[in-house]
Amino acid sequence: ETGVTQTPRHLVMGMTNKKSLKCEQHLGHNAMYWYKQSAKKPLELMFVYNFKEQTENNSVPSRFSPECPNSSHLFLHLHTLQPEDSALYLCASSQPPDYGYTFGSGTRLTVV
Amino acid sequence: GNSVTQMEGPVTLSEEAFLTINCTYTATGYPSLFWYVQYPGEGLQLLLKATKADDKGSNKGFEATYRKETTSFHLEKGSVQVSDSAVYFCARGKLIFGQGTELSVKP
Numbered sequence: 001e002t003g004v005t006q007t008p009r010h011l012v013m014g015m016t017n018k019k020s021l022k023c024e025q026h027l028g029h030n031a032m033y034w035y036k037q038s039a040k041k042p043l044e045l046m047f048v049y050n051f052k053e054q055t056e057n058n059s060v061p062s063r064f065s066p067e068c069p070n071s072s073h074l075f076l077h078l079h080t081l082q083p084e085d086s087a088l089y090l091c092a093s094s095q096p097p098d099y100g101y102t103f104g105s106g107t108r109l110t111v112v
Numbered sequence: 113g114n115s116v117t118q119m120e121g122p123v124t125l126s127e128e129a130f131l132t133i134n135c136t137y138t139a140t141g142y143p144s145l146f147w148y149v150q151y152p153g154e155g156l157q158l159l160l161k162a163t164k165a166d167d168k169g170s171n172k173g174f175e176a177t178y179r180k181e182t183t184s185f186h187l188e189k190g191s192v193q194v195s196d197s198a199v200y201f202c203a204r205g206k207l208i209f210g211q212g213t214e215l216s217v218k219p
Contacts, residue, residue, distance in 0.1 A: 006155075033207070042211040043201070090155050100146050103155035 023091030135202035
């Protein structure tokens with residue numbers, strides 16, 4: 001248990017499905033992040049939220065839609081994904097960024 | 113620009129060998145520096161950190177010293193174990209990660 005909990009751990013979805021990834025932290029952190037980790041590629045920052053407000057969107061396609069209802073919860077809504085979106089999606093939190101991030105265990109997503 | 117560069121992997125060592133994974137960074141100012149470890153099937157875990165020049169971070173036998181002169185933060189361990197097999201990421205503050213270095217330790 002790292003303090004950041006992600007569900008589900010594994011997800012297989014078809015290209016026409018709609019699903020959501022969930023991230024939860026009770027560390028009192030005010031910043032939360034979504035990262036994508038693909039095989040043989042560097043970590044890709046997707047979204048940053050500070051105090052529930054989105055402060056960064058790294059040119060992520062609109063088929064990925066984040067939601068941050070409060071400082072403890074972060075969602076990533078998925079729809080009409082492509083097979084190349086298959087990856088490990090990592091959530092992280094921090095307070096503040098220079099103190100280091102606490103990562104969840106990730107959701108392994110497979111798009112078929 | 114702002115970047116973090118790590119040595120290419122995979123690195124394969126025998127148990128009890130000495131480990132060095134090089135990491136250099138570019139930045140304006142003096143950001144905090146971190147090493148994260150990712151075990152198979154898991155997310156990233158913070159291994160150690162240093163927040164200012166000449167600081168040494170250490171944890172689980174791993175060490176790294178913040179070198180301002182060489183803009184480096186190399187990870188070292190005197191005697192690796194099979195259980196150290198993982199991917200190691202160097203990172204600096206403001207969300208910049210290196211590409212990761214895979215370490216494989218053989219018995």
